[in-house]
Amino acid sequence: MVKSEYREEEDLLSPGSDCSGSSSSLSPQTCSSDDELLVLQPGQGDGNTPGSKKSRRSRAKTTNKNGEQVTIIKKTRRVKANNRERNRMHNLNSALDSLREVLPAFPEDAKLTKIETLRFAHNYIWALSETLRMADQLQVGSQPPAPLLNREPLSPASPSASSWSCTSSPASSCDTLSPCSPASSSSDIMEYWQSSNHHLHLERSQHHHLIMSGGFM
DNA sequence: TAGGCCATCTGGTCCT
């Protein structure tokens, strides 16, 4: 498959539509509609009359057709469920793409994988919240402590780790998770992210090791 | 060629 086919379908599929026109080309199964069931009525069109010698065969045939009908119904439900599942996964992927857009990255970088995106986002949220916390600690005065994470939308400028900008704030903080980075001060955090960026430019595998290692998450 | 990643299918389970 078919990634190209998937991309094409992604454009055609509308959320909530059970049976898109292009989905039939995706799988060997055809996307049947409920109307299809109306076409196949039991005993329809076989020309047998009840009570005749052929009736027993006819009845057997009818039973057979009922069995076929059940099979068709099951297939139809399966196809519908497949389409729903496909749309669900497409929505999930769209959400992941949105997440990738707000994460610091460089244009020449290869697209983050799903697991990389989630882990990177986790660490990024942690780093941002730690930065805010450090900044609060440095502040002198009776100002009330700022929330750990600013929920106001920030500038839509393209995010980069070096500029510490972010297009939107995460909805939740790195709250219940165990310490996800070895950094213990703001300088450590900066060092961590600078190192991350450096590695982003160097080798993907090194980047993997730095960002994805269990110690960070 | 092995391994990683991905999309899709599928059956089960839970919820409304």
Next chain:
DNA sequence: AGGACCAGATGGCCTA
């Protein structure tokens, strides 16, 4: 009953 969600299976594509 039907839909959402989940996890396992499968097969294709890509890269080291």
